[in-house]
Amino acid sequence: MFYQLYEMNHAALQPARAYAEAVRVLYSNPLNPFSHTPWGRSVAATAELFERTTRRYGKPAFGLDKTVVDWKPVAVTERTVWSKPFCNLIQFKREVPAGRRADPKLLIVAPMSGHYATLLRGTVEAMLPYADVHITDWVDARMVPVSAGRFDLDDYIDYIVEMLHALGPDTHVMAVCQPSVPVLAAVALMEARGDSFVPATMTLMGGPIDTRRNPTAVNLLAEEKGIDWFRDNVVMQAPWPVPGFGRDVYPGFLQLSGFMSMNLDRHIIAHKDFFMHLVKNDGDNAEKHRDFYDEYLAVMDLTAEFYLQTVETVFVRHALPKGEMKHRGTRVDPAAIRNVALFTVEGENDDISGIGQTEAAQGLCVNIPADMKVHYMQPAVGHYGVFNGSRFRAEIVPRIVDFITSYGRTNKVAVKRKTVRAAQA
Known part of the structure; x- marks a missing residue:
């Protein structure tokens, strides 16, 4: 049930993500005079940060040609x-x-x-x-x-x-x-x-x-929790309508949450720096952030x-x-x-x-x-x-x-x- 609620919450945010993406495109367009001001870049940065922190990241490509x-x-x-x-x-x-x-x-x-x-x-x-x-x-x-x-x-x-x-x-x-x-x-x-x-x-x-x-x-x-705790607390059924609906899984988002909590302050600082890179129009460092988190936030179930x-x-x-x-x-x-x-x-x-x-x-x-x-x-x-x-x-x-x-x-x-x-x- 928890996994299904997680999916429903993600789906419910889809209109907000779409709106945020539209705002980002509007205030990043060079034809928009506000895109050349700190205020305009701040609006675009806020919209992008919201969209990126609420999206589901798909499987990346290797891209080694x-x-x-x-x-x-x-x-x-x-x-x-x-x-x-x-x-x-x-x-x-x-x-x-x-x-x-x-x-x-x-x-x-x-x-x-x-x-x-x-x-x-x-x-x-x-x-x-x-x-x-x-x-x-x-x-x-x-x-x-x-x-x-x-x-x-x-x-x-x-x-x-x-x-x-x-x-x-x-x-x-x-x-x-x-x-x-x-x-x-x-x-x-x-x-x-x-x-x-x-x-x-x-x-x-x-x-x-x-x-x-x-x-x-x-x-x-x-060692502290023991296997019974993991069986009772982290195993969930894959939600509808994915192909594996009904399969008992360990959700990837739980594993990701655990990893991020170990260095939460580092991730918060990284996202704050990303926002400032966007405001300052520092494209290279912003792109490095995107590349890393596009990979890091893409997770799969076991x-x-x-x-x-x-x-x-x-x-x-x-x-x-x-x-x-x-x-x-x-x-x-x-x-x-x-x-x-x-x-x-x-x-x-x-x-x-x-x-x-x-x-x-x-x-x-x-x-x-x-x-x-x-x-x-x-x-x-x-x-x-x-x-x-x-x-x-x-x-x-x-x-x-x-x-x-x-x-x-x-x-x-x-x-x-x-x-x-x-x-x-």
């Missing part, structure tokens, strides 16, 4: 190479010259935690010059009909295994934040049964492998069963580091991993996955040879900076590229296996 390979610009096209009801696997196909030596195949597993995969646009863009990049494009649960069935953490792990099979041998997998646990579980299960499609390398970035280490506010909330199973397994029971995690009745044993090189990355100021939580994977994967395990902590970045931004591009990406190049199985003859000294520096 070109990159640079071998110092030459090449075109990039998106294509779906694998599909299931809750996920599409997108390849960013680069128009490289025929006969050129193939770059590593990279599977980026995007988080299914409220935002769309486009949140990793910068991650994809930074890796495109060096790899044949694929990314998991998770589907908004409210858009999946109930007839498509359930989707839980076990299904998530199955999807990862199926995608690795679809991509073939010598694929490299990168998990950003939430997927670190299911990716590690998937690789452990594949190794335990001798799967020939096990990835060559596994890069885990800012993930909650063991949330008992340096617990953050997110981790403490889960299936209730996936969300609850993840909270209970990862944040309440700490099942993976305790050796108690199971997938369809089979225990997940990271010690089974022997042939997959492991690279873990953390941010010094990460307030979502605290320092040490991702590095915990190094201790769990006891049978990976020491020269195939690397950990790197990036100074002066928070959670977002682990996979995006200038420091990511300048300091983390070269280490990832060096790592996957060094341990790619097809490059064993051409590139001597080595310890990635740069990533350990």
